[in-house]
Amino acid sequence: MNNVLPIxxxxxxxxxxxxxxxxxxxxxxxxxxxxxxxxxxxLDADSMSILALVIVIxxxxxIEIDPAELHMSDATIGHVIDYISGQQxx
Amino acid sequence: xxxxxASRVVITGIGLVTAIGNSVDAFWKNCLxxxxxxxxxxxxxxxYYSATSKYWSPLDLPDFSRHGLRGSDLLTMDPAVLIxxxxxxxxxxxxxxxxxLQAPRSGKYLSxxxxxxxxxxxxxxxxGCITSTLDNYTPHLLKSSRPDLDxxxxxxxxxxxxxxxxxxxxxxxxxxxxxxxxxxxxxxGATLSIRYNLRGPADTCSMACASGLGAxxxxxxxxxxxxxxxxxxxxxxxxxxxAGGVFMAFDRLGALAKADLSRNHVNRPxxxxxxxxxxxxxxxxxLVLEDFEHxxxxxxxxxxxxxxxxxxxxxxxLASIHADDNSIREMICxxxxxxxxxxxxxxxxxxxxxxxxxxxxxxxxxxFEIFGPRPLVNSTKSxxxxxxxxxxxxxxxVTALSLKNGTVHPSLNIDNPIGGLNYATERRTxxxxxxxxxxxxFGGHNVGMVLxxx
Numbered sequence: 312m313n314n315v316l317p318i319x320x321x322x323x324x325x326x327x328x329x330x331x332x333x334x335x336x337x338x339x340x341x342x343x344x345x346x347x348x349x350x351x352x353x354l355d356a357d358s359m360s361i362l363a364l365v366i367v368i369x370x371x372x373x374i375e376i377d378p379a380e381l382h383m384s385d386a387t388i389g390h391v392i393d394y395i396s397g398q399q400x401x
Numbered sequence: 402x403x404x405x406x407a408s409r410v411v412i413t414g415i416g417l418v419t420a421i422g423n424s425v426d427a428f429w430k431n432c433l434x435x436x437x438x439x440x441x442x443x444x445x446x447x448x449y450y451s452a453t454s455k456y457w458s459p460l461d462l463p464d465f466s467r468h469g470l471r472g473s474d475l476l477t478m479d480p481a482v483l484i485x486x487x488x489x490x491x492x493x494x495x496x497x498x499x500x501x502l503q504a505p506r507s508g509k510y511l512s513x514x515x516x517x518x519x520x521x522x523x524x525x526x527x528x529g530c531i532t533s534t535l536d537n538y539t540p541h542l543l544k545s546s547r548p549d550l551d552x553x554x555x556x557x558x559x560x561x562x563x564x565x566x567x568x569x570x571x572x573x574x575x576x577x578x579x580x581x582x583x584x585x586x587x588x589x590g591a592t593l594s595i596r597y598n599l600r601g602p603a604d605t606c607s608m609a610c611a612s613g614l615g616a617x618x619x620x621x622x623x624x625x626x627x628x629x630x631x632x633x634x635x636x637x638x639x640x641x642x643x644a645g646g647v648f649m650a651f652d653r654l655g656a657l658a659k660a661d662l663s664r665n666h667v668n669r670p671x672x673x674x675x676x677x678x679x680x681x682x683x684x685x686x687x688l689v690l691e692d693f694e695h696x697x698x699x700x701x702x703x704x705x706x707x708x709x710x711x712x713x714x715x716x717x718x719l720a721s722i723h724a725d726d727n728s729i730r731e732m733i734c735x736x737x738x739x740x741x742x743x744x745x746x747x748x749x750x751x752x753x754x755x756x757x758x759x760x761x762x763x764x765x766x767x768x769f770e771i772f773g774p775r776p777l778v779n780s781t782k783s784x785x786x787x788x789x790x791x792x793x794x795x796x797x798x799v800t801a802l803s804l805k806n807g808t809v810h811p812s813l814n815i816d817n818p819i820g821g822l823n824y825a826t827e828r829r830t831x832x833x834x835x836x837x838x839x840x841x842x843f844g845g846h847n848v849g850m851v852l853x854x855x
Contacts, residue, residue, distance in 0.1 A: 336473040338506060355506060362579045363473035369575065378578055 322396045325372070329392050332367040336360055346389030356383070374398060410624045411703035411855060413696050414496025414689030415798045416488040416635075419785055420681060423463045424491060429802050432810035433828050437784050439664050439679065446645040454657035456667050457648060458786040460639065460682040463487045469508060477579045478592065479530035481683065485589045485637035486596060488685040489522075492633065493597065496689035497701050500597070511598055514699055519629050521601030522593040523620040525612030525636035527790035527842075529586025529605075532641035537580035544575075589637050601629050607790070609842030610753070612636050613686065614793030618710035618848055620690045630695040635687030636794035648680050654720070656757060669814035670754035670780035671761050671824060678755040679786030686794035688801070703855045705801035708835070709739025715845030722763050722841060729767050729847050733839065736849035742835050747776050747851070749809055749836040751800045754780025755787055760841065765820025777833075779812035779825045793840040797850060800838040804854040807833055 326346075334341050337354055350356045356364065361383045365376050372395070381394055415425050420438040422428030438458050446452065465475065465483055468490050475483070493500065500510040512520075543550070582588060587605040594603040602623065606616040613636025620634030640647040651657050658667045660676040668679035696703055713728035713735065722729070737744055750772065753764055768778065781796045788795060803809045809825045818824050839849040 336471070336476070338471050355504070357507075359477045359579070359582075360471075360473040362582075363476040365578050366476050367472075369578075375575055376578075 319399050320372070322392060325395050326392050328368060328371045329388060329395070332364050332371070333388065336363045336367055344388065346392065347387055349385065349387050350383050350391065351385075368395065408625050409693035410621050410690055410707045411693050411696055412688050412705050412707065412801050413691045413701045413703055414492040414494070414498070415704060415801065416491030416493070416495065416687050417795065417798060418460070418463055418484040418488045418685040419788070419795060420458045420460050420684065421784060423487065425495065425798075425802070432781070432784060432799060433808060435784065435811040435813055435828070437665065437668070437813065439668065439786070441664070442645065442648065446648070449644045450649045450652070452649060452652045453655075453659045454652050454677065454680065456658065456664060456679060458679055458681040460684060471506070471508065474508060477583065479533040479583045479588065479639070480641050481526065481530050481532070481637045481639040481685070482589050482592050484639055484683065484685040485524065485593065485635075485687070488635065488637070489593055489597070489633055489687040492635070492687040492689050496691070497699065498689070503598075509596060509598065515631050517598050517600040519601060520597075520599045520631045521603060521620070521623060521629050522590045522599050522633040523602070523604045523606060523616040523623070523635075524590040524593065525606045525608070525614070525616035525790050525794060526586050526589060527607065527609050527612055527638055528640070528647065529607070530584050530588055531647060532639060533580065533583035535642040535646060537576045537584065541576050593633060597633075599633070601632070608846035608848070609844055610755070610787065610789055611793055611840040611842035611846040611848045612790040613795065614797055614838065614840045614848045614850060615712065615846065617688060617690070617794060617797050618712065618850060620688075621707050621710055621850070624690050624692055630692040632690045633687050634690050634794070635685065636791040637683075637685035638788050638790040639683035641682075651680055658756060666814055668756055668783060668786060669816075670756040670783045671752070671765060671812065671819055671822070672815045673817035673819060675756045675758060675761055677757050678782065681786035681788045684785065684788040684791040684795060686791055686798050688794065688798060705804045706853045706855050708742065708851045708853050709736055710848065710850040711735030711739050713847045715847065717845055719844050722759055722845075724759065724763050727763065727845070727847070729763065729841065730771065732847040732849045733767065733771055733837065736837065736839075736851050740835070740851035740853075742851060744771060745775075746835045747772060747837050748831065748833045749777045749800070749803060751796045751803070751836065751838040752778050752780050753840050754782050754812070756780075756782065761819060764841070765822055768822055769820050774821055774823050776823060777809050777825045777829055777831060778822045779809055781810070783813040784810065793838075793848065796838050796840070797852070800836045800852050804833050804836055804852055807831060809833075
């Protein structure tokens with residue numbers, strides 16, 4: 312696995328993966344999720360569930376993510392999607 | 402009872418995850434009926450190693466959603482931690498410890514009827530969280546060779562898919578960001594302290610096959626000394642690596658049952674035809690230990706009382722017990738002295754009883770020398786096989802339940818007994834006042850504990 316996505320994916324596809332990970336890991340209803348929500352403050356994610364989110368997203372996208380780079384303590388869902396979308400060859 | 406009311410330590414809750422039952426009621430009923438779970442080892446293990454032993458006792462994992470565990474927990478906790486939680490939940494529930502979630506979806510509880518600062522956890526485990534260690538080290542090793550391997554595999558017409566072949570090497574596709582946390586042996590006790598808000602010691606005891614009883618011994622000492630008034634003590638062990646690597650390791654050591662016998666006859670502690678222990682995939686058991694007065698004030702009836710414990714080390718060998726140079730007699734006599742009961746008072750011995758040639762011979766000889774043929778003796782490993790770090794805790798639970806119910810479970814497959822002991826080859830009912838449970842671990846660890854009916 313790499314820290315660069317193996318194939319270029321559209322933001323919409325990455326958004327779908329991130330939303331699915333949030334639903335799976337935090338047991339949330341997808342209908343309640345919006346990109347403006349903060350992962351820690353609004354979704355009650357703790358340090359272990361953030362790491363679990365990273366595991367699920369890594370597995371779905373065959374990518375390695377440095378959890379520190381996500382700056383989850385203040386990140387919104389949209390920030391996470393943008394960060395991962397940025398890990399693509401130009 | 403001989404100990405003063407102020408320092409008495411009682412068991413007020415038991416919880417179990419085993420191959421023959423994931424609750425105290427189911428487990429105890431199956432023990433008394435002599436139930437086992439023995440299967441042929443998975444066929445695909447043969448691709449890795451030609452084992453001498455052909456049987457094992459697999460463990461079906463419980464439904465963790467019943468314990469409020471979420472997807473994130475299943476991803477970030479080793480299976481040994483998860484089954485420890487399942488067992489500890491049941492033990493606390495049986496002990497009537499009231500719990501409420503600190504926050505929705507937090508997985509962390511507060512208890513209204515215990516003092517967190519005077520509550521702790523003591524966990525025995527042999528190989529710790531080895532499933533996570535193995536699952537993560539394989540992809541790490543493979544990573545540098547993977548591009549070359551991928552290219553080579555593409556040229557091999559007989560290999561249908563490189564992904565398929567690589568799946569045999571690794572459960573995880575890459576090293577998990579929680580690999581280090583999941584692999585720590587102390588993550589079991591730490592997780593229990595976090596989950597139940599236990600702010601006293603969270604101790605991990607690793608003494609191979611004696612770990613579970615050693616942990617309960619430490620819990621007992623902490624409550625008896627007054628440092629704590631409530632402690633979870635027990636053990637957890639789980640081997641989930643896909644290639645059966647831990648099984649292979651014990652098989653290479655020559656410790657596993659080798660006899661070419663049928664499935665239900667291969668596991669035979671204390672029988673002339675014994676040839677090693679039945680490998681178990683794992684199990685977990687926790688006891689709630691409590692100051693007698695603390696339990697009385699909470700209105701909880703004790704299951705049994707712990708009177709004393711004692712540990713010794715052989716200081717001879719990592720691998721085997723020496724027939725003439727060991728410290729098992731000292732351990733048994735020390736436990737009986739700590740309990741302050743006469744030797745003649747012991748009505749029942751839950752033996753270590755692995756089914757290995759030397760262990761059973763040494764154990765039966767020493768038990769006969771100290772107790773003669775009077776006490777009932779059985780081996781819980783004749784039902785479950787060897788759950789290593791969990792075994793001592795499970796056997797302490799069996800000892801407590803035997804005292805409470807005045808019944809001991811059958812010790813299976815003793816057709817030609819060794820050592821002249823009073824083996825319970827069938828379920829036996831008797832008036833039981835005092836019992837000894839004991840374990841010996843690779844490395845020469847010996848632990849004994851004397852329990853009493855309440």
